[in-house]
Amino acid sequence: MKKSKDENTEEHILEAAKLVFQSKGMDGARMQEIADQAGINKAMLHYYYRSKQLLFEAVFHNAFMLLAPQLKTVLNDDSSIEEKIKNFTSNYISFIVKHPYIPNFIIQELNRNPDFLIKMKENPNFPNLKKFRNQLNQEIESGIIIPISAEQLFINIMALNVFPFVAQPLLKAFTNTDNNTYKQLMKDRKTEAANFIINAIKLN
Amino acid sequence: MKKSKDENTEEHILEAAKLVFQSKGMDGARMQEIADQAGINKAMLHYYYRSKQLLFEAVFHNAFMLLAPQLKTVLNDDSSIEEKIKNFTSNYISFIVKHPYIPNFIIQELNRNPDFLIKMKENPNFPNLKKFRNQLNQEIESGIIIPISAEQLFINIMALNVFPFVAQPLLKAFTNTDNNTYKQLMKDRKTEAANFIINAIKLN
DNA sequence: AAATTTGTTAACCAAATGGTTAAACCGAAT
DNA sequence: ATTCGGTTTAACCATTTGGTTAACAAATTT
Numbered sequence: 001m002k003k004s005k006d007e008n009t010e011e012h013i014l015e016a017a018k019l020v021f022q023s024k025g026m027d028g029a030r031m032q033e034i035a036d037q038a039g040i041n042k043a044m045l046h047y048y049y050r051s052k053q054l055l056f057e058a059v060f061h062n063a064f065m066l067l068a069p070q071l072k073t074v075l076n077d078d079s080s081i082e083e084k085i086k087n088f089t090s091n092y093i094s095f096i097v098k099h100p101y102i103p104n105f106i107i108q109e110l111n112r113n114p115d116f117l118i119k120m121k122e123n124p125n126f127p128n129l130k131k132f133r134n135q136l137n138q139e140i141e142s143g144i145i146i147p148i149s150a151e152q153l154f155i156n157i158m159a160l161n162v163f164p165f166v167a168q169p170l171l172k173a174f175t176n177t178d179n180n181t182y183k184q185l186m187k188d189r190k191t192e193a194a195n196f197i198i199n200a201i202k203l204n
Numbered sequence: 205m206k207k208s209k210d211e212n213t214e215e216h217i218l219e220a221a222k223l224v225f226q227s228k229g230m231d232g233a234r235m236q237e238i239a240d241q242a243g244i245n246k247a248m249l250h251y252y253y254r255s256k257q258l259l260f261e262a263v264f265h266n267a268f269m270l271l272a273p274q275l276k277t278v279l280n281d282d283s284s285i286e287e288k289i290k291n292f293t294s295n296y297i298s299f300i301v302k303h304p305y306i307p308n309f310i311i312q313e314l315n316r317n318p319d320f321l322i323k324m325k326e327n328p329n330f331p332n333l334k335k336f337r338n339q340l341n342q343e344i345e346s347g348i349i350i351p352i353s354a355e356q357l358f359i360n361i362m363a364l365n366v367f368p369f370v371a372q373p374l375l376k377a378f379t380n381t382d383n384n385t386y387k388q389l390m391k392d393r394k395t396e397a398a399n400f401i402i403n404a405i406k407l408n
Numbered sequence: 409a410a411a412t413t414t415g416t417t418a419a420c421c422a423a424a425t426g427g428t429t430a431a432a433c434c435g436a437a438t
Numbered sequence: 439a440t441t442c443g444g445t446t447t448a449a450c451c452a453t454t455t456g457g458t459t460a461a462c463a464a465a466t467t468t
Contacts, residue, residue, distance in 0.1 A: 009445080009446090040446080040447090041446060041447050041448080042447095043446075043447070043448085044445085044446065044447085047445075047446080
């Protein structure tokens with residue numbers, strides 16, 4: 001049992017907290033489990049993060065800050081709408097494979113406490129539809145794609161990309177597919193989902 | 205404080221439990237809060253349902269049994285794929301307005317405990333894609349719609365209809381819309397979402 | 409109407425849980 | 439070597455929580 005000063009205990013805690021919070025949620029997580037996961041004494045959690053709530057907020061903030069930049073592909077990129085959709089869909093699915101718990105974690109905890117975002121929305125880097133809307137309207141005027149509001153298209157893009165992961169257990173049951181088959185379905189979506197969206201909005 | 209025998213205490217409990225579980229989840233819910241909500245003594249919860257776990261399962265089962273029949277519109281109906289999509293989209297959104305917590309509740313708790321479904325999957329009425337797949341393949345062969353697997357199309361339909369409600373807080377923030385505007389967006393989706401899907405799969 | 413079963417309550421209990429404390433530990437500066 | 443600061447731990451604490459119990463009330467049966 002080492003007692004020597006560990007250079008980055010604080011990060012170890014955060015990493016352990018991430019694991020536990022993201023799989024059990026705020027209410028289901030136990031401070032003791034986080035401490036065990038980090039291999040340290042429970043008091044350390046409070047020494048570095050004061051309370052469960054603050055530790056949770058640190059984890060949530062980290063997760064959100066990882067997810068938000070993903071949206072840049074679809075919101076602030078300079079390529080055409082069609083390219084953006086293709087890129088985002090492919091990128092996002094790769095992202096999820098690396099961080100499978102994130103979308104669920106965020107959506108879940110946000111539903112329990114929507115106030116989490118009001119602070120973050122003040123950040124000038126917080127994702128917004130402005131540029132996307134302009135570009136979309138331009139392409140609509142050019143007759144490249146059908147008339148659709150930026151909000152609805154954005155919701156559709158998010159839905160088709162995020163939902164299959166968020167609702168995985170439910171969809172697995174309904175489609176009656178095992179783990180591997182479902183994984184393959186998700187891989188296929190890298191192009192399938194993008195094509196689906198483009199078909200829906202492209203004027204032939 | 206009445207002590208007289210109440211004809212349907214059991215149902216009162218279930219109703220109260222539904223309210224509390226669906227807004228706070230299994231881990232966040234408190235037996236005392238459910239008792240208070242039902243206006244009875246906490247011991248009654250155990251008298252009728254033995255444990256928190258069993259009471260929760262009763263609530264979950266009820267919720268799932270309410271959601272599952274909604275899928276009949278898209279899975280076992282006799283109309284064309286196009287009509288099914290239109291009907292389901294419109295019906296589902298009406299359903300959600302009546303039971304706003306259900307999809308989130310189910311998805312959330314299913315992620316925490318995927319085993320909940322293995323018992324239910326044995327039920328012969330459990331939703332399955334068989335009929336939908338046959339019909340889809342037929343329409344694909346007839347050249348009415350583009351080639352797409354039943355699983356992918358089903359996932360897309362679910363995603364476009366369910367996700368906007370599940371991820372409401374997140375989408376509200378990203379699209380920077382207030383409550384009323386978002387409600388209007390959802391209403392619009394009754395036709396918008398259906399048309400989007402149909403555009404995506406219909407051969408012109 | 410007496411006895412028995414069912415429904416209901418207040419009080420209680422043991423375990424779990426987030427959080428605190430006081431002392432010990434350790435590396436660095438004096 | 440001693441002191442001093444931040445770091446770490448074991449033990450402890452108050453509260454919360456799911457669950458139990460024993461007594462009592464209301465129906466129901468005999």
